[in-house]
Amino acid sequence: xxxxxxxxxxxxxxxxxxxxxxxxxxxxxxxxxxxxxxxxxxxxxxxxxxxxxxxxxxxxxxxxxxxxxxxxxxxxxxxxxxxxxxxxxxxxxxxxxxxxxxxxxxxxxxxxxxxxxxxxxxxxxxxxxxxxxxxxxxxxxxxxxxxxxxxxxxxxxxxxxxxxxxxxxxxxxxxxxxxxxxxxxxxxxxxxxxxxxxxxxxxxxxxxxxxxxxxxxxxxxxxxxxxxxxxxxxxxxxxxxxxxxxxxxxxxxxxxxxxxxxxxxxxxxxxxxxxxxxxxxxxxxxxxxxxxxxxxxxxxxxxxxxxxxxxxxxxxxxxxxxxxxx
Amino acid sequence: xxxxxxxxxxxxxxxxxxxxxxxxxxxxxxxxxxxxxxxxxxxxxxxxxxxxxxxxxxxxxxxxxxxxxxxxxxxxxxxxxxxxxxxxxxxxxxxxxxxxxxxxxxxxxxxxxxxxxxxxxxxxxxxxxxxxxxxxxxxxxxxxxxxxxxxxxxxxxxxxxxxxxxxxxxxxxxxxxxxxxxxxxxxxxxxxxxxxxxxxxxxxxxxxxxxxxxxxxxxxxxxxxxxxxxxxxxxxxxxxxxxxxxxxxxxxxxxxxxxxxxxxxxxxxxxxxxxxxxxxxxxxxxxxxxxxxxxxxxxxxxxxxxxxxxxxxxxxxxxxxxxxxx
Numbered sequence: 001x002x003x004x005x006x007x008x009x010x011x012x013x014x015x016x017x018x019x020x021x022x023x024x025x026x027x028x029x030x031x032x033x034x035x036x037x038x039x040x041x042x043x044x045x046x047x048x049x050x051x052x053x054x055x056x057x058x059x060x061x062x063x064x065x066x067x068x069x070x071x072x073x074x075x076x077x078x079x080x081x082x083x084x085x086x087x088x089x090x091x092x093x094x095x096x097x098x099x100x101x102x103x104x105x106x107x108x109x110x111x112x113x114x115x116x117x118x119x120x121x122x123x124x125x126x127x128x129x130x131x132x133x134x135x136x137x138x139x140x141x142x143x144x145x146x147x148x149x150x151x152x153x154x155x156x157x158x159x160x161x162x163x164x165x166x167x168x169x170x171x172x173x174x175x176x177x178x179x180x181x182x183x184x185x186x187x188x189x190x191x192x193x194x195x196x197x198x199x200x201x202x203x204x205x206x207x208x209x210x211x212x213x214x215x216x217x218x219x220x221x222x223x224x225x226x227x228x229x230x231x232x233x234x235x236x237x238x239x240x241x242x243x244x245x246x247x248x249x250x251x252x253x254x255x256x257x258x259x260x261x262x263x264x265x266x267x268x269x270x271x272x273x274x275x276x277x278x279x280x281x282x283x284x285x286x287x288x289x290x291x292x293x294x295x296x297x298x299x300x301x302x303x304x305x306x307x308x309x310x311x312x313x314x315x316x317x318x319x320x321x322x323x324x325x326x
Numbered sequence: 327x328x329x330x331x332x333x334x335x336x337x338x339x340x341x342x343x344x345x346x347x348x349x350x351x352x353x354x355x356x357x358x359x360x361x362x363x364x365x366x367x368x369x370x371x372x373x374x375x376x377x378x379x380x381x382x383x384x385x386x387x388x389x390x391x392x393x394x395x396x397x398x399x400x401x402x403x404x405x406x407x408x409x410x411x412x413x414x415x416x417x418x419x420x421x422x423x424x425x426x427x428x429x430x431x432x433x434x435x436x437x438x439x440x441x442x443x444x445x446x447x448x449x450x451x452x453x454x455x456x457x458x459x460x461x462x463x464x465x466x467x468x469x470x471x472x473x474x475x476x477x478x479x480x481x482x483x484x485x486x487x488x489x490x491x492x493x494x495x496x497x498x499x500x501x502x503x504x505x506x507x508x509x510x511x512x513x514x515x516x517x518x519x520x521x522x523x524x525x526x527x528x529x530x531x532x533x534x535x536x537x538x539x540x541x542x543x544x545x546x547x548x549x550x551x552x553x554x555x556x557x558x559x560x561x562x563x564x565x566x567x568x569x570x571x572x573x574x575x576x577x578x579x580x581x582x583x584x585x586x587x588x589x590x591x592x593x594x595x596x597x598x599x600x601x602x603x604x605x606x607x608x609x610x611x612x613x614x615x616x617x618x619x620x621x622x623x624x625x626x627x628x629x630x631x632x633x634x635x636x637x638x639x640x641x642x643x644x645x646x647x648x649x650x651x652x
Contacts, residue, residue, distance in 0.1 A: 137466075138466050139466060140463075141466065142485065142566065143482070144489065146490070149482050149485065153482050153483070156469070156475050156479050157479070159469075160475040163470065164417070240454065
């Protein structure tokens with residue numbers, strides 16, 4: 001089992017690599033080789049008997065994608081991309097990385113003719129307001145960002161290339177990943193993780209929106225499990241509609257905070273300071289709230305059942321299993 | 327008023343040019359210049375006081391789109407493309423013409439920075455089975471052809487480029503155009519026009535599917551009126567969802583034939599010979615039947631009210647107003 005991962009230095013990429021290193025197998029086969037690609041050098045995992053090759057560069061550059069697939073991997077996880085804010089700020093770079101890079105990779109696979117499983121991370125950013133309270137699986141994507149547009153176009157390519165048999169693709173529309181590890185960032189969605197992560201580490205966190213805001217979350221651990229299941233599922237069972245909205249936990253911000261209180265007590269929740277920010281709220285109002293995700297659930301994708309579980313996953317995976325100072 | 331038309335030598339292009347030549351104006355302004363582009367030389371219309379320039383070439387070729395937009399047209403009708411069967415048979419050519427050509431034109435406009443109205447002909451081929459009996463405006467596109475995929479990707483670009491203000495785009499999803507003038511062709515949809523066109527000219531026509539098959543049609547005249555209305559409508563009224571499914575007449579094949587009998591009598595309908603063809607029927611079964619088209623109707627797009635009207639439009643526009651031999 002040879003595996004290629006693009007975007008291997010990113011948060012989801014690193015967690016996927018750690019999971020593959022722990023499992024040692026994928027689709028019931030022993031992993032023998034890992035090709036890890038990113039624009040910055042990815043970290044090689046310690047895996048006995050696995051040949052790990054590190055690659056850096058720009059997938060959209062002529063020849064880059066071709067050289068990545070000469071090893072004819074059995075499974076390709078295509079996670080590479082620049083984030084929403086960057087793609088909006090830099091029009092050319094967004095289309096180059098998120099669309100042209102994806103197309104170059106897909107075409108390199110097509111021309112090499114080895115038809116691997118391709119698991120692609122798309123995003124709920126393919127949806128744009130207005131939408132119903134619960135977005136059904138058959139709702140049309142009408143992105144309101146260039147990032148969402150690039151994901152939508154890549155999804156369309158993935159479906160067509162799969163239909164033609166060039167590869168066997170699965171597009172994974174990730175919900176908001178929470179609790180995102182690391183430092184606070186300036187993303188408008190940052191507070192969803194911040195109001196959990198910071199209090200668990202004894203730090204104050206700002207809540208800029210009302211507690212009534214509803215949003216759908218999945219843990220980084222679930223994101224990785226979506227990718228693994230996306231690699232293992234039968235393509236024929238998916239049929240021609242290859243892009244799937246993933247399940248998640250839909251909760252209000254108030255319910256997030258109640259879960260934090262149950263898991264970590266009021267000394268944690270007392271660190272959340274409500275500082276309304278009209279700019280952030282205006283952005284958040286345009287985001288989808290809940291998803292039907294019926295097809296993905298039927299196909300065996302699963303996420304946490306409650307926000308308490310999401311918090312516990314963060315404590316286990318990022319804090320060594322215990323809340324600092326408790 | 328300067329106008330650029332790509333795909334100017336095609337059936338819809340030629341009819342659009344004839345309509346513009348007749349009107350002499352667009353958006354209430356006198357037409358002063360027409361740039362006509364196609365891969366084969368388009369025909370110049372006779373228009374007093376209008377400077378007509380003919381261009382031939384491949385839009386995806388470096389520099390081709392840039393040189394087309396140096397005249398900074400006020401309105402661009404982007405009709406160029408290869409048809410469904412050809413895009414399916416020739417993968418590279420389909421993506422080159424229908425996606426890369428469109429993106430090259432959109433980017434040339436973006437980089438020239440003159441923000442014209444762009445009217446783009448998309449297609450109901452963006453939809454793929456299974457779908458409900460009536461496809462709502464918010465139904466997701468899941469094309470089952472490379473042609474439909476290329477149209478879907480071009481629609482996504484059009485929406486994003488419009489949102490960013492690079493131009494003011496309207497995507498027109500055409501239903502099946504009926505009665506298509508000219509000779510019978512081998513398209514699986516050919517019989518929808520053939521069973522009307524051939525009998526009206528005293529020729530026999532083959533009906534390969536059951537009379538119960540439902541399909542949505544608009545006349546070539548309506549297709550042109552969609553494009554004109556698409557050029558004249560207020561972009562702000564359309565909002566960010568720039569791709570619109572056009573209205574049409576949804577009828578069974580049996581109702582088409584009844585309309586032919588009302589308009590042209592039983593000497594016409596007696597020329598229709600039912601020769602079931604399982605291959606054609608299998609293709610037709612995968613096509614959408616009816617569309618809600620609520621948004622386009624609300625925005626003032628309109629088609630014929632009945633199939634009788636569609637037949638009469640054909641008689642007026644193609645047969646000089648009378649049925650041969652009657």
